Amino acid sequence: MGARSRVIGRKGPRESTKRIDQKKHRGESGIRPGLKIRTKLLLLVVSLLAIPWMGYESVREMERFLLEGQEQALELTTQGISSLLGNRSDLFDPGVGVPEVIGRTSRPLPTEIEQSLSIDAAASGWMSAIGQLTNFTGFGLFECDRDYQPDSLAVRHGVAIDPEQLFAYFEVDDDIIILRDPDLVSLNNSDQLRMTVQAGSGAISRYLFTTTEPGRVSIYLMRDNWREAISGDAVREVAGVLDLTERGYLIKLRIPRDLLGVGARLKFEIVDVDDISSRVVSRVISTEPDPTQLGIGRVRLATPELTKLIQPLYLSEANITIWDRGYRLRAQVGSIFPPAREGFDLKSEQLAWPFANIEAVITRFYEWILRSPARGLKDMPVDSSQEDYRLLGRVLAEGQPKSERRRYGDAKLIVTAAPIWAEGSIDGVVLIKQSGNKLLSLQHRTLQRFTLLFLGVFLFLSVAILVFSTRLTYRVGRLQRETEQAATPEGRLLKDQIRPGARSSDELGSLTRSISGLLHNLGQYTRYLEKLPDTLAHELHNPLNVVNSSLENLQYHHHELVDDKHLQRARNGIGRLRSIITSLTEAASLKEALSHEQEERFDLAALIDGCVDGYQAVNPKHRIVSTRVAGPMIIEGVPDRLAQMLDKLIDNAVQFGADQGLIVVNLRKNADGIELTVANDGPSLPVDIVDRLFDPMVSSARDARKTHLGLGLYIARLVAEFHNGTVVARNRAGDRGVEVVVSLPAARVATR
Amino acid sequence: MATVIAVVEDDQDQRDNYVDVLTAHGYEVRAYADKPSAEAGFERELPDLALLDIMLGEDMDGGFDLCMELRKLSPTLPVIFLTARNSDADRISSQRMTAWDYITKPVSLEFLVARVHALLRISEQLQQGSPESSVFSVGDLELDEKSMLVHWQGQPVSLTLTEFWIIESLTRNPGHVKSYQTLSDVTRQGLVERNTINGYIRRIRNKFRELDSNFDRIQTVHGTGYKWERDPE
Numbered sequence: 001m002g003a004r005s006r007v008i009g010r011k012g013p014r015e016s017t018k019r020i021d022q023k024k025h026r027g028e029s030g031i032r033p034g035l036k037i038r039t040k041l042l043l044l045v046v047s048l049l050a051i052p053w054m055g056y057e058s059v060r061e062m063e064r065f066l067l068e069g070q071e072q073a074l075e076l077t078t079q080g081i082s083s084l085l086g087n088r089s090d091l092f093d094p095g096v097g098v099p100e101v102i103g104r105t106s107r108p109l110p111t112e113i114e115q116s117l118s119i120d121a122a123a124s125g126w127m128s129a130i131g132q133l134t135n136f137t138g139f140g141l142f143e144c145d146r147d148y149q150p151d152s153l154a155v156r157h158g159v160a161i162d163p164e165q166l167f168a169y170f171e172v173d174d175d176i177i178i179l180r181d182p183d184l185v186s187l188n189n190s191d192q193l194r195m196t197v198q199a200g201s202g203a204i205s206r207y208l209f210t211t212t213e214p215g216r217v218s219i220y221l222m223r224d225n226w227r228e229a230i231s232g233d234a235v236r237e238v239a240g241v242l243d244l245t246e247r248g249y250l251i252k253l254r255i256p257r258d259l260l261g262v263g264a265r266l267k268f269e270i271v272d273v274d275d276i277s278s279r280v281v282s283r284v285i286s287t288e289p290d291p292t293q294l295g296i297g298r299v300r301l302a303t304p305e306l307t308k309l310i311q312p313l314y315l316s317e318a319n320i321t322i323w324d325r326g327y328r329l330r331a332q333v334g335s336i337f338p339p340a341r342e343g344f345d346l347k348s349e350q351l352a353w354p355f356a357n358i359e360a361v362i363t364r365f366y367e368w369i370l371r372s373p374a375r376g377l378k379d380m381p382v383d384s385s386q387e388d389y390r391l392l393g394r395v396l397a398e399g400q401p402k403s404e405r406r407r408y409g410d411a412k413l414i415v416t417a418a419p420i421w422a423e424g425s426i427d428g429v430v431l432i433k434q435s436g437n438k439l440l441s442l443q444h445r446t447l448q449r450f451t452l453l454f455l456g457v458f459l460f461l462s463v464a465i466l467v468f469s470t471r472l473t474y475r476v477g478r479l480q481r482e483t484e485q486a487a488t489p490e491g492r493l494l495k496d497q498i499r500p501g502a503r504s505s506d507e508l509g510s511l512t513r514s515i516s517g518l519l520h521n522l523g524q525y526t527r528y529l530e531k532l533p534d535t536l537a538h539e540l541h542n543p544l545n546v547v548n549s550s551l552e553n554l555q556y557h558h559h560e561l562v563d564d565k566h567l568q569r570a571r572n573g574i575g576r577l578r579s580i581i582t583s584l585t586e587a588a589s590l591k592e593a594l595s596h597e598q599e600e601r602f603d604l605a606a607l608i609d610g611c612v613d614g615y616q617a618v619n620p621k622h623r624i625v626s627t628r629v630a631g632p633m634i635i636e637g638v639p640d641r642l643a644q645m646l647d648k649l650i651d652n653a654v655q656f657g658a659d660q661g662l663i664v665v666n667l668r669k670n671a672d673g674i675e676l677t678v679a680n681d682g683p684s685l686p687v688d689i690v691d692r693l694f695d696p697m698v699s700s701a702r703d704a705r706k707t708h709l710g711l712g713l714y715i716a717r718l719v720a721e722f723h724n725g726t727v728v729a730r731n732r733a734g735d736r737g738v739e740v741v742v743s744l745p746a747a748r749v750a751t752r
Numbered sequence: 753m754a755t756v757i758a759v760v761e762d763d764q765d766q767r768d769n770y771v772d773v774l775t776a777h778g779y780e781v782r783a784y785a786d787k788p789s790a791e792a793g794f795e796r797e798l799p800d801l802a803l804l805d806i807m808l809g810e811d812m813d814g815g816f817d818l819c820m821e822l823r824k825l826s827p828t829l830p831v832i833f834l835t836a837r838n839s840d841a842d843r844i845s846s847q848r849m850t851a852w853d854y855i856t857k858p859v860s861l862e863f864l865v866a867r868v869h870a871l872l873r874i875s876e877q878l879q880q881g882s883p884e885s886s887v888f889s890v891g892d893l894e895l896d897e898k899s900m901l902v903h904w905q906g907q908p909v910s911l912t913l914t915e916f917w918i919i920e921s922l923t924r925n926p927g928h929v930k931s932y933q934t935l936s937d938v939t940r941q942g943l944v945e946r947n948t949i950n951g952y953i954r955r956i957r958n959k960f961r962e963l964d965s966n967f968d969r970i971q972t973v974h975g976t977g978y979k980w981e982r983d984p985e
Contacts, residue, residue: 538836538837539836541836541856541857541858542763542766542836542857544857544858545763545766545836545857545858545859546763546765546766546769547858548858548859548860548861549766549769549770549773549858549859549861550765550769552769552773552860552861552862553769553772553773553776553861556773556776556861557776574858578858582945586945586947606974607974607975608974609974610973610974610975610976611974611975611976612975613975613976614974614975614976615975639972639974640950640954640972643974643975644946644947644950646975647946
């Protein structure tokens with residue numbers, strides 16, 4: 001298009017900043033990909049999760065420490081008991097001990113009675129004498145195979161002793177009672193009681209108690225298949241009675257202690273036959289732990305005096321046992337199980353508080369993290385005698401106190417053992433077992449409390465950091481917004497300070513103040529630049545006046561020079577200089593002048609019509625027409641200034657429009673307000689300055705003899721902006737020329 | 753006795769040019785470069801008319817100060833401000849000083865002489881209190897061409913010479929549009945931009961509105977010029 005573009009004044013830096021902006025938008029400005037502040041802070045919060053891990057570790061450490069302490073305490077206790085019992089061989093005399101029937105460590109000792117019981121006495125008398133019966137149908141002591149039904153067979157059993165005899169009492173619940181059929185030779189095909197005795201020498205004898213009818217039972221010494229008797233003669237020393245009851249039957253036995261001898265072990269088995277035709281043994285309930293292994297466990301040789309001695313040493317959740325050299329239990333106190341299992345059940349500890357649900361969730365949560373000690377207790381074996389025997393063996397062999405920690409699944413057991421010395425030989429062993437689960441429970445509760453505390457702290461910190469980071473992000477965002485809003489995309493300053501957040505004393509506030517100060521300085525500089533033309537014009541006026549008045553004087557004194565061509569050219573030059581200065585001052589003073597203007601209500605359409613007529617008169621080289629919808633368009637504004645704006649737009653159109661071209665002024669109303677368009681034929685807009693056309697001192701001038709300061713469109717912009725409007729220039733469709741569009745907001749349109 | 757004109761201008765070239773042209777037109781000229789010498793000169797001899805530059809050297813408002821001095825000596829002495837400053841604030845100040853005219857540089861000497869003539873004539877008229885006044889009135893407006901006195905609804909309107917000429921031109925043919933070109937010629941300043949005319953009109957309206965807030969006689973004919981609205985019959 002051949003247009004020579006000329007930019008007066010500032011140039012360059014704005015272009016480069018724009019380029020940076022564009023780069024930024026394309027993401028090529030070298031910004032490293034990364035996280036936002038809030039995300040970073042939240043990640044920091046996540047690192048707080050190390051605290052519960054530390055807590056867990058410290059609780060574990062504490063547990064170890066406590067277990068050690070517990071172990072040491074137990075060792076001391078064990079050694080205390082062992083020295084207490086030292087040199088008391090009388091207590092370990094096998095003859096003194098009371099043989100106990102059933103080899104379960106946790107069973108109560110036989111009841112000692114003064115008066116012997118009559119074999120024919122009523123069951124109630126026996127029961128009152130024996131006291132508490134051990135229930136073989138319930139939990140714990142009775143172990144049976146899976147398909148066992150308590151309704152089919154249940155046994156309650158108790159033992160009492162007097163100095164001469166042992167009394168055993170059995171209450172059996174049996175739905176179908178099948179007594180011995182005298183016609184059958186085999187003895188193992190009816191409901192019966194079996195007793196196995198292992199004498200101190202190790203010899204085993206088997207006694208069968210059977211009967212064909214209620215009353216006295218027959219007692220036979222049996223072979224090991226329990227089918228045939230060794231001899232047809234019944235055993236006379238032992239007496240037994242079977243009585244039918246509502247639920248089954250009961251058996252009373254009287255066994256002389258001489259028959260058992262010292263250190264004997266013994267086992268009872270209740271045999272149940274339910275099918276009358278096949279007479280097959282359907283179930284055996286044994287007083288030994290393992291019913292499938294029909295061997296014989298160890299029997300206790302209880303020494304009541306020993307029991308009395310250690311009774312005051314009762315330890316909570318500890319089992320103190322005294323053994324003799326023959327691995328016979330002589331006395332025991334306490335149980336490794338807490339008095340009530342519910343003691344470990346955390347739910348029972350719950351208080352009825354309103355956040356029960358939350359509590360339940362939290363409980364589930366930390367039970368998921370840490371196994372409940374209650375669960376651990378379930379793993380605690382009822383009988384750990386095998387391990388006990390092993391430990392006893394080591395203590396007896398080495399003569400040194402021993403301690404060990406055992407784990408059964410989640411159950412922890414601390415076992416300490418110490419030998420009891422008597423004159424250089426070992427009489428027996430003190431063995432103490434204590435559950436470590438009490439500590440676990442403590443640990444659990446500590447963890448629970450810690451978990452709650454941590455959750456609280458974690459939540460609080462998270463929320464605090466979230467709030468803080470949100471606030472920070474908001475402030476940074478606000479600063480960014482304010483900074484971006486401080487200038488137009490073209491780089492024109494809109495405000496010279498940032499107020500929000502500037503009073504904050506922190507670094508962000510300081511940054512805000514810095515940016516605000518920067519904007520302020522920039523604003524001052526901008527104002528200085530804006531004032532520069534005015535100052536310049538003022539300074540130019542005086543020398544111009546000298547030249548002008550001198551020329552006039554010259555002309556006055558030398559009339560022959562009036563038509564001198566050089567004088568004429570000088571006058572032309574002065575004229576051009578004058579118009580430059582005038583337009584400089586016009587633009588410079590417009591801003592200030594606009595602020596004093598009073599808005600009034602007037603008909604913009606009439607103004608445009610009038611102006612267009614006037615323009616046509618002074619610009620005969622162009623055709624200037626107004627196309628607009630009929631009727632007035634009343635708006636609120638400053639008519640003089642809008643006319644001035646139109647002047648500038650027409651000047652621009654005339655200057656850059658094609659000779660003899662058409663200039664169309666169009667006014668129309670649309671949804672957004674009023675649109676005033678001045679379109680001219682001619683070349684397109686120069687691409688390089690298209691977005692700065694409305695800045696001062698920007699022009700694409702073609703004629704060097706005319707003055708083009710590029711202030712006209714700037715003035716148009718100032719007037720449009722004063723009316724809250726905008727002005728843009730664009731190429732017309734088909735590159736037929738240029739149109740400048742002034743848009744005024746709808747609020748300008750007078751409502752009535 | 754020759755008419756004495758005082759010229760106060762700090763720029764020697766301009767001052768000499770003023771002196772040359774005024775002397776050539778038969779006036780006796782006293783030229784001063786700064787405020788103290790001018791004040792001393794006014795003490796010695798009161799001029800018939802004063803041409804004052806507002807900015808005298810470092811003294812931004814030296815011309816205004818001198819004008820006030822002159823007003824003390826003679827309330828009716830014609831004063832013309834010559835200035836490179838073209839701001840409303842200055843114009844308002846000069847108005848307060850009851851300056852008779854306010855011309856922005858560059859000044860056409862030809863027009864300057866014409867203005868000096870006119871002002872001296874008016875001054876003379878006022879001093880003589882001439883019986884043969886040439887008052888003509890348009891509605892509420894009374895206009896005395898010779899003494900440059902304008903009354904609106906009986907109250908005096910204080911106008912500068914240029915403003916008076918514009919009013920005179922507008923009211924000469926009430927109802928007729930005076931184009932920007934015509935008004936530009938009337939101001940006798942050489943090339944005058946539309947915007948400058950708009951400025952004059954605005955100031956004139958403001959002066960009338962100070963007396964009569966409903967003043968709406970001067971109508972804008974957008975794109976063309978102004979007209980003096982005839983009184984509604």
